[in-house]
Amino acid sequence: MLHPSYTDLMKVVNKDVEEGDTKIVNSRYSIVMATSKRARQLIAGDLPLVDAKDGEKPLSIAIDELNQGKLKILAENAEEEE
Template sequence: MAGHNNGIIDPPIDNLLERVSSKYELVIYASKRARQINDYYSDLHEGNLFDNVGPLVDSSVEDKPLTIALHEINEDKLRIRHAE
């Protein structure tokens, strides 16, 4: 993944949609994870290393949190937990 700058083309949207029940769920799922990754980088800058989980896939500094989140979803690094 490092060095790639393909955005939504990589991973393919069809692959991502196979991992969720709807495109709306994918949007919510990816955006929540992207926010966690963004918070991780903010905490890292402030010296708080253990408040959030960082990227679970190889990534570079240039990769946006949403791109990282989509790659994590595509590589089955995350699981959706539905509220009960």
């Protein structure tokens, strides 16, 4: 089981969204894609944004970074605008 849960991670990501606005993350798929992309960055040599324990797996670090608000997930349309 994933700790924190998908719903907890979705709440963290969407916490700054005003009521009535479109949420940044609407599904578990978005959480999985964001954390897996970050895990690949960590594997490639990026430094963790949180304190990582020795032997901690990149995916666990990515999930912890997201949970602590160190990562920001951009909405798909925001990426297209840049």
